[in-house]
Amino acid sequence: MNNREVGSWGEAEVVDYLKKKGYLIVEKNYRTRYSEIDIIAKTGNTICFIEVKSRKTSKYGLPREAVNRKKQNQIIKGAMTYIKYRKLTTFSYRFDVVEVFLNDGRINHIENAFWV
Template sequence: MNNKEKGELGERIALRYLIKKGAKILEKNYKIKSGEIDIIAKLDNELVFIEVKSRSNLNYGYPAEAVNYKKIKKILNVAKYYLLINNLHNVPIRFDVLEIYFNESKINHIINAF
């Protein structure tokens, strides 16, 4: 399985997890010119922008460590655009990271990751 396939599998696992938690999935792989957000969902009365990171092993560090300053900046810009284009004002929002560990069959949900 190549990295793209692993990423897609991780996102499918994340979607199942979020739906079980009662999330309403609004967007998957929401893209604009400047970046992408993996999942946008309504959860716990908040609009949640979710970055999914998957790992088969920890050779390259923990999944959330891949969400660096540059990635956060892109996610924030895409989220601002999404809010603007959908005319969403005064809506509670948050930014989560979902870590998917394939070998351990484990999910770590980091709420308000940044």
């Protein structure tokens, strides 16, 4: 699998995982001029902006380590655009990172991984 296929497979796995946990998937691969948000989901009164990181191995570090401050700022800008465009001012918001480990199929959901 190339990197794009790994990413797509990981995102599909996370969508299934979130649905099983009762999340409503609102958007996938939402693009703005600032960034792409992998998954936007709703749970209760909270809109979750979710970055998915999939890895075949941990040879180069944990998947979550790839969500550095620059990437976080891009996601935050994209989320602010989404909130403004959709007029979603009555919700709570959260930024999550979900790690997918292809070698053992493990999924690690980190809620509130970063904030504004």
